[in-house]
Structure formats: structure tokens, C-alpha cells
Amino acid sequence: xxxxxxxxxxxxxxxxxxxxxxxxxxxxxxxxxxxxxxxxxxxxxxxxxxxxxxxxxxxxxxxxxxxxxxxxxxxxxxxxxxxxxxxxxxxxxxxxxxxxxxxxxxxxxxxxxxxxxxxxxxxxxxxxxxxxxxxxxxxxxxxxxxxxxxxxxxxxxxxxxxxxxxxxxxxxxxxxxxxxxxxxxxxxxxxxxxxxxxxxxxxxxxxxxxxxxxxxxxxxxxxxxxxxx
Amino acid sequence: xxxxxxxxxxxxxxxxxxxxxxxxxxxxxxxxxxxxxxxxxxxxxxxxxxxxxxxxxxxxxxxxxxxxxxxxxxxxxxxxxxxxxxxxxxxxxxxxxxxxxxxxxxxxxxxxxxxxxxxxxxxxxxxxxxxxxxxxxxxxxxxxxxxxxxxxxxxxxxxxxxxxxxxxxxxxxxxxxxxxxxxxxxxxxxxxxxxxxxxxxxxxxxxxxxxxxxxxxxxxxxxxxxxxxxxxxxxxxxxxxxxxxxxxxxxxxxxxxxxxxxxxxxxxxxxxxxxxxxxxxxxxxxxxxxxxxxxxxxxx
Ligand SMILES: Nc1ncnc2c1ncn2[C@@H]1O[C@H](COP(=O)(O)OP(=O)(O)OP(=O)(O)O)[C@@H](O)[C@H]1O
Ligand SMILES: [Mg+2]
Numbered sequence: 201x202x203x204x205x206x207x208x209x210x211x212x213x214x215x216x217x218x219x220x221x222x223x224x225x226x227x228x229x230x231x232x233x234x235x236x237x238x239x240x241x242x243x244x245x246x247x248x249x250x251x252x253x254x255x256x257x258x259x260x261x262x263x264x265x266x267x268x269x270x271x272x273x274x275x276x277x278x279x280x281x282x283x284x285x286x287x288x289x290x291x292x293x294x295x296x297x298x299x300x301x302x303x304x305x306x307x308x309x310x311x312x313x314x315x316x317x318x319x320x321x322x323x324x325x326x327x328x329x330x331x332x333x334x335x336x337x338x339x340x341x342x343x344x345x346x347x348x349x350x351x352x353x354x355x356x357x358x359x360x361x362x363x364x365x366x367x368x369x370x371x372x373x374x375x376x377x378x379x380x381x382x383x384x385x386x387x388x389x390x391x392x393x394x395x396x397x398x399x400x401x402x403x404x405x406x407x408x409x410x411x412x413x414x415x416x417x418x419x420x421x422x423x424x425x426x427x428x429x
Numbered sequence: 430x431x432x433x434x435x436x437x438x439x440x441x442x443x444x445x446x447x448x449x450x451x452x453x454x455x456x457x458x459x460x461x462x463x464x465x466x467x468x469x470x471x472x473x474x475x476x477x478x479x480x481x482x483x484x485x486x487x488x489x490x491x492x493x494x495x496x497x498x499x500x501x502x503x504x505x506x507x508x509x510x511x512x513x514x515x516x517x518x519x520x521x522x523x524x525x526x527x528x529x530x531x532x533x534x535x536x537x538x539x540x541x542x543x544x545x546x547x548x549x550x551x552x553x554x555x556x557x558x559x560x561x562x563x564x565x566x567x568x569x570x571x572x573x574x575x576x577x578x579x580x581x582x583x584x585x586x587x588x589x590x591x592x593x594x595x596x597x598x599x600x601x602x603x604x605x606x607x608x609x610x611x612x613x614x615x616x617x618x619x620x621x622x623x624x625x626x627x628x629x630x631x632x633x634x635x636x637x638x639x640x641x642x643x644x645x646x647x648x649x650x651x652x653x654x655x656x657x658x659x660x661x662x663x664x665x666x667x668x669x670x671x672x673x674x675x676x677x678x679x680x681x682x683x684x685x686x687x688x689x690x691x692x693x694x695x696x697x698x699x700x701x702x703x704x705x706x707x708x709x710x711x712x713x714x715x716x717x718x719x720x721x722x723x724x725x726x727x728x729x
Contacts (some may be wrong), residue, residue, distance in 0.1 A: 248584070250640065256613075273644075273645070273647075275642075276642040276643060276644045277642065278638060278642070279641060279642030280641070280642035284640055290633070290636065290637065292633055292634060292637065293633070303634075303637060303641075304637065304641040306431060306434045306436075307637075307638045307641055307643035307647045307648075308641060308642055308643055308644075308647070309431055309644075309647070312431070350636075351641075355507075355641070
């Protein structure tokens with residue numbers, strides 16, 4: 201589902217490459233953690249998958265798309281298949297919970313009756329059925345992240361990318377978010393999550409890909425955060 | 430494409446920066462209004478030119494000899510001159526006016542002033558060939574070709590003072606266009622600036638749109654439409670301004686001039702015939718500005 205082949209990425213303004221000859225693949229329906237110290241290239245890898253950045257060398261594939269080669273016009277096709285959530289939620293402050301989720305469908309031209317049907321469904325999936333009409337500032341951090349996940353998932357993407365989704369949340373709330381991501385993973389969605397949080401990684405015992413200075417230094421199928429930290 | 434969604438985005442965008450929106454629309458309106466004014470001046474000048482040049486003549490005054498001895502333009506000198514004038518390029522008609530005919534006309538014109546008539550003798554008036562040019566600009570070449578020929582006294586053109594008048598009007602028109610152009614530049618900068626501000630205030634939305642895979646149209650159309658709205662509303666205001674300008678200013682101040690038919694009246698039909706031009710120019714230029722701004726300044 202996700203495949204990187206000898207991918208390197210150098211930013212113009214920095215001397216050291218952010219990613220250095222990375223080869224890794226994540227299969228359909230898999231759940232994988234992307235770990236590593238700050239600056240090791242986790243966010244860069246996710247940005248390549250979204251075509252927010254283009255690799256300096258190597259090939260990036262998502263499903264059947266060669267991401268680096270996509271024409272500007274076909275980038276939306278990629279992004280409609282890849283959902284993403286971030287540490288800072290990125291909700292629209294002037295829209296309600298359900299409007300925030302609906303927005304993701306409106307802007308890709310989904311018909312209104314579809315939107316009316318699927319938005320409540322996905323809000324129920326993330327456990328926010330009673331809070332559809334709240335504004336984001338009326339929600340806790342954990343609830344806001346649930347809205348963000350609902351928005352990322354509402355179009356049923358093949359892949360869900362999460363960049364430190366629990367970075368702003370305390371331990372119990374983080375655990376609930378992980379349960380939610382697991383539930384989404386069980387629907388067949390491939391999940392790739394970048395994180396610093398070793399408690400979570402240790403408790404989930406899922407695949408772990410560890411980056412260090414832009415290189416893959418470890419790839420275990422039922423890993424823990426490990427000793428190298 | 431969900432039209433209602435795009436439309437509501439446009440309205441939100443315009444409402445969020447009311448002051449910029451108003452400034453943008455007013456500047457656009459003034460610029461288009463000046464453009465419209467310039468176009469109306471052009472129409473008026475054209476019509477006046479047709480009018481006046483139809484009435485003016487180029488006159489080839491004939492020598493004393495011919496004036497005295499050739500009342501029918503039958504001498505070889507006179508008929509040759511007439512023939513050459515008739516075949517000269519740009520000449521429509523050539524009419525011979527004998528000394529007697531000139532005197533008769535003189536008497537008609539000065540009917541009310543018997544003292545003057547008493548003084549006048551036919552001998553003082555030359556015979557002439559009166560030439561209608563299809564293109565008044567041809568006068569210099571005719572004058573050059575016929576001045577100093579045997580039988581020709583001098584060549585005059587009543588159009589000379591008109592040409593001065595029209596040069597002044599042309600200057601007025603050009604000045605209007607220059608101001609319109611400067612104003613248009615200000616309007617373009619304001620439109621561009623408004624779009625940038627609009628894109629900045631909506632960067633969260635645009636960010637979400639990008640990441641959810643909205644097409645370029647969905648992310649950019651609202652901004653483009655904002656610009657087009659400015660162009661169209663500006664155009665409508667400009668047209669309204671022209672109508673008000675006609676009723677409240679031109680019709681009053683120039684009432685006497687219109688009455689005397691010196692300047693053709695500017696009608697509503699004239700305004701409505703430049704109206705589509707203003708709307709078209711307004712919306713197309715605004716859309717292009719919007720498009721370029723998005724290309725250059727806004728990441729999508
Ligand atoms: N836009 C950018 N321009 C230049 N250098 C960048 C840019 N983004 C990231 N980098 C550099 O690339 C390297 C990898 O950054 P990246 O954000 O991928 O790390 P990360 O693993 O996500 O770190 P963190 O855990 O702190 O989020 C860092 O050295 C960073 O300074
Ligand atoms: Mg990061």
C-alpha cells in the first residue's frame with residue numbers, strides 16, 4: 201500500500217539530508233509506528249507520502265500511484281485516498297464539529313445527501329454522536345482530535361497518516377485515541393503513525409520502523425520503542 | 430462542483446474584509462467609469478467629425494482672369510483643373526462657383542446688412558472650385574498639388590479650425606484614458622491585495638482543502654469569483670455613475686451646446702452601448718488579476 205524505494209530528501213536550506221536512502225513498505229491493512237528522535241525525518245516521510253514535498257531521489261508509491269511523478273492535476277486523487285491527522289488538530293474554528301467533517305466532503309464535490317448520511321455515521325464511529333453542533337473550542341483536546349480523525353476518515357481513505365496525533369494529549373486520552381486508530385485500522389485502512397510516545401508503542405506491540413538521522417535503523421513486526429532512545 | 434458551497438465561500442470571503450472589498454470595488458468602479466467616459470467622448474468626437482467634415486469644403490479659388498472671363502468653366506485651364514480635381518484621390522464632388530454665383534451667395538448671406546451689400550461689387554469675389562473630400566485628412570495633399578498651378582489663386586480649407594478643435598477633443602479623450610489607466614492600475618493592485626489578504630485569512634480552510642484533495646478549482650474558484658464580483662459590481666456602479674453624470678452634469682452644463690447642435694447629444698443609448706464593454710473589461714481584467722495573483726502568491 202505504501203512503498204518507498206531508496207528515497208532521499210534534502211531540503212535546500214539544510215546540509216544534512218532529512219531522509220537518506222530509505223526503503224520501506226507498509227502492506228494493505230497494516231498498522232505501523234514510525235519512531236525516532238526529533239529531527240530524524242518522520243514528518244518528512246509523511247509529507248512525501250502526501251506529496252507536500254517531493255523526494256530528491258528514489259520512488260514513493262501509495263496504492264498504485266507513483267507519488268513523485270503525479271502531475272499537479274492528479275495530486276487531489278492521491279490526497280483523496282490518504283487521510284491525515286496532526287498534533288495540532290487543524291480544525292476550522294468557525295465551523296461546528298459536523299461542519300468541519302462535512303467540509304472535507306464538500307470540497308471534493310460530494311453530493312449533499314451523501315454528506316448528510318455519512319457525517320453522523322463517522323461521528324458515531326469516533327464517539328462524538330452527541331457533540332455534532334459544538335464548536336471546536338467547546339471540546340477537550342481529545343475530542344478535537346477525534347473530530348480531526350473523523351474528518352480524515354470520512355471519505356474512507358485507503359491510508360491514514362498520523363503525525364504525533366497524541367503529542368498534545370495526556371496518557372489516558374492518548375490511549376483512547378489509539379483505540380480509535382485501531383478501530384479504523386480494523387476496517388482495512390492502512391495506518392502509519394509517527395510518534396515519540398514510547399508508552400503507546402510499547403503497549404500496542406505493533407510494527408515499528410525506527411528512523412535515525414534520516415535512515416531506517418530498525419524495522420520490527422511486533423516492536424517496542426526500544427533501547428536506542 | 431457544488432455551486433452553493435463555492436458561492437457561500439465567496440460571500441464569506443467578501444464579508445470578512447469589508448473595508449478592502451469596498452475599496453476594491455470603488456476603485457474598480459472609478460476606473461471603469463473613466464474608461465466609459467473616455468469611450469463616450471470618442472463616440473461624440475466621431476459623430477462630430479462626420480457631421481462637420483460633411484459640411485466643410487476645400488475651396489480652390491481661381492485666378493482673376495478666369496473669374497472675369499470664364500463664367501461656365503469652359504476654358505481649357507479651368508476645365509483641366511476641374512478634371513484633375515475630380516480624379517484626385519479622396520475627392521467626392523467638385524462644384525464650380527462662378528463670380529456671379531459667388532456674388533449671389535454673398536447677397537444671400539448678408540441680406541440683413543444693406544450697407545455691406547452696397548459696398549460689395551461682384552469683381553471683388555473670385556470664382557472657385559468647391560471640393561468635397563471623402564476624407565478630410567486628404568486636404569494637405571490636395572493643397573500641395575494645386576497651389577501655384579496656372580489659373581489657381583489659392584487653396585483654402587475651412588477644416589483647419591475644426592482640426593484644432595478636434596485636436597483639443599482628442600487631447601481630452603487621451604487625458605481621460607490616461608487617468609483611467611492609472612486608476613485601473615490602482616484597481617488591479619487593490620484586487621490583487623484583497624485576494625492575498627483573503628487567502629491569508631482563509632489559510633486554514635485552504636490548508637484543509639489541499640490535504641483533503643480538493644481540486645484546484647475548489648480551492649481557487651472562490652478567490653477568482655471574489656475578483657470577478659469586484660469587476661462586475663464595479664462595472665455596474667460605473668454605468669450608474671455615467672447615467673448620473675449625464676443627467677446631473679452633462680445635460681445641464683452643456684444644454685446650450687446641445688441645443689445649438691454644436692455637440693451631438695449623449696443619449697442613454699450611447700451609455701448602454703458602452704455598458705457591455707465596461708462589464709466585460711471589468712470582469713475579464715479582474716479574473717486575470719485574480720488568476721495571476723493566485724499563481725504568484727498563493728500556494729495551493
Ligand atoms: N521545510 C524544511 N526546510 C528545511 N529543513 C527542514 C524542513 N522541514 C524539516 N527540515 C529538517 O529536516 C530534518 C527532519 O525533519 P522532520 O520534521 O522530518 O523531523 P521529525 O522526525 O518529524 O522531527 P520531530 O519529531 O521533531 O517532529 C530536520 O533536520 C529538520 O530540520
Ligand atoms: Mg515531526
